[in-house]
Amino acid sequence: MAERRPEALGSLLREARTRLAAAAVEDPALDARLIVEHFSGTNLTQAMADPDRTVDGSAVTAIDAALSRRARGEPVHRILGYREFYGLRLSLSPETLEPRPDTETLVDALLPFVRAVAAREGGCRILDLGTGTGAIALALLNAVPAATAIGVDISTDALETARRNADQLGLSGRFATLRSDWFEKVSGRYHVIVANPPYIRSQDIRNLQDEVRDFDPLRALDGGEDGLDPYRIIAAEAARFLGSESTIAVEIGHTQRDEVGEIFRAAGYEPAGAFRDLGGNDRVLVFQLGKP
Template identity: 80%
Template sequence: MADPLPEALGLLLREARARLVTAAVDDPTLDARLIVEHFSGMTRTQAIADPERKIDRSAIAAIDAALRRRAGGEPVHRILGYREFYGLRLLLSPETLEPRPDTETLVEAVLPFVKAIAAREGECRVLDLGTGTGAIALALLSAEPAATATGVDIAAGALATASRNARQLGLADRFTALESNWFEKVSGRYHVIAANPPYISSQDIENLQDEVRDFDPRTALDGGEDGLDPYRTIAAEAEVFLKPEGRIAVEIGYTQQDDVTGIFTAAGYAPVGAFRDLGGNDRVLVFQRGNP
């Protein structure tokens, strides 16, 4: 059992970092700061300006509990209950994938098209398949006031979280949550169909980092025997829900560009864009029906 945490903010930060270093956490300095700031209600500026500030015992107890969870392998943002994505603070829940910076690549890939459609037609309708926290849909809505979005997910808990995020961001009037297995209960046509689908092959799930395998929902990770099942479903069924000249944007695993492109071209789509994430890995593909 760890010794009681000190009361002074500066000492508290140093002790938190030391505990996470001992636990071999990947980024102990950042995680300690995030935990201490969140549960103490202090900011980084306050920690620097007033390291002798006393922290009350209830906050210290919460910080201690959070450090134990982090040392046990739970991701820091799961402990905090939120994650920043595209400048938005998104609440997390056990049913949602933790949105990651790589997925911002998809938002950037389709945003110019969303804006162009909105400028031309006065609206842009977005369908976000497997919406989770609502990250993709809500990022696009925040960037384009004329856009509307339907977030589809098979998990009711994920949809509740996405709806709550939409309300907290002031976007609820343009966001609709729909419980559906892919297109099963979808109606209407959309200018953009976007998805960050499960794309890990079933046999590779156990090889993922512990923080992903043990805390992200398996349904948001497992893409079937070869990791490509969701792309086959989207390519086969999307046409009746896509407006003429509409586009499909999908996140992919870094080795899947050729396979996913083959699936969509075989279904009658033409590739119109391929985008890499900040790490230089293939990450997003965009398709259009027929010839671009």
């Protein structure tokens, strides 16, 4: 691709918005700004104060290529290569889900418990199942300096991404990774077990938004015939990795509260909390082991 000519920042932003709007992108103004800022190394303040600022040809070429990808349906954060989560910038890779705002509910639900354990015992051991980018574990570690975490995933690509994120955030000293199919290679006991497992029914995958279906990894979405297979595995196996005063928290699909609750109750857990996301949907369930 031949390098484009330099352009003024303001006109470049306008052209980008127009192009994405014509492609029926849901929020063309936001995505245009994210792309232009990222590849030109500018920010909103500069665009407002100095719209005639020159963006060099190599950046204009990169912006052009990124806009083409976005117009074809690729999610903007996949193009940028990162996404913000709980105030942290996390790198993405092909085998990681994009961490989304709904999942921040899981961090909110666990933080008081993690802080209390760390204050009482001088530390808090966290096991993050299906860690992906490491988003949940790293957000908890960033908020609680005495906590440590192991991120478990079956994908080596995801584990490499999680380790890179931990290193970039200065958290690698308290974060380790383990390649394991759920609990297969896990050992030890933990104060917290947390998971955002696949919970979409297999037959519903084809009905997901294109940006999710075509770009998020399938095995991070597909929860089996009824979407509940991972919860059955977690509920059946987690107890031997939990201490006497420990907790387990899972993200759920917004219609799965009763079914997931019953799976854990049948396995001997007691409900310890239910949390809704910013949209008012059921999103997180917390459990503790019942007294024998």
